[in-house]
Amino acid sequence: xxxxxxxxMLFRVALTTACLALAVSSQALAGTAxxxxxxxAWIRLLPGDLPAGAYAELANDGDAPEVLRQVSxxxxxxxxxxxxxxxxxxxxxxxxxxxxxxAHGRVALSPGGxxxxxxxxxxxxxxxxxxxxxxxxxxxSAVTAVFTVRPASALGPGD
Ligand SMILES: [Cu+2]
Numbered sequence: 735x736x737x738x739x740x741x742x743m744l745f746r747v748a749l750t751t752a753c754l755a756l757a758v759s760s761q762a763l764a765g766t767a768x769x770x771x772x773x774x775a776w777i778r779l780l781p782g783d784l785p786a787g788a789y790a791e792l793a794n795d796g797d798a799p800e801v802l803r804q805v806s807x808x809x810x811x812x813x814x815x816x817x818x819x820x821x822x823x824x825x826x827x828x829x830x831x832x833x834x835x836x837a838h839g840r841v842a843l844s845p846g847g848x849x850x851x852x853x854x855x856x857x858x859x860x861x862x863x864x865x866x867x868x869x870x871x872x873x874x875s876a877v878t879a880v881f882t883v884r885p886a887s888a889l890g891p892g893d
Contacts, residue, residue, distance in 0.1 A: 769796030
């Protein structure tokens with residue numbers, strides 16, 4: 735004897751399970767940017783209310799380019815992507831909308847080039863502190879890296 739109600743019920747359970755699996759896998763896709771590795775990460779602490787520059791090396795070991803769209807930190811009210819350039823002997827900075835980390839390539843955030851500009855610290859920073867910065871990419875993935883606070887005289891991550 736067939737029980738139609740039971741079959742419908744089983745079908746519903748299967749459908750719910752399929753939906754759950756789909757939700758979980760899309761969440762995994764939008765999760766950690768596993769292909770992007772951040773190293774040599776440091777922040778140059780400037781006196782007073784001056785914004786701090788943040789520098790690092792981004793490496794992408796994936797087969798597709800990763801497009802950096804946004805950076806944020808719980809320690810700063812504003813985090814921006816900038817690019818320095820020299821124009822008529824003057825150093826200038828432009829806002830940048832995105833930064834492409836090529837497939838199997840790397841990009842340096844460095845003084846004088848692409849860099850992050852951190853403004854409005856929630857509380858004063860101390861040299862030696864470790865500050866988390868979250869990098870968000872166009873595909874919805876993100877990666878958090880820890881930056882070491884270095885003095886204004888620092889030239890690199892550990893000079
Ligand atoms: Cu800047």
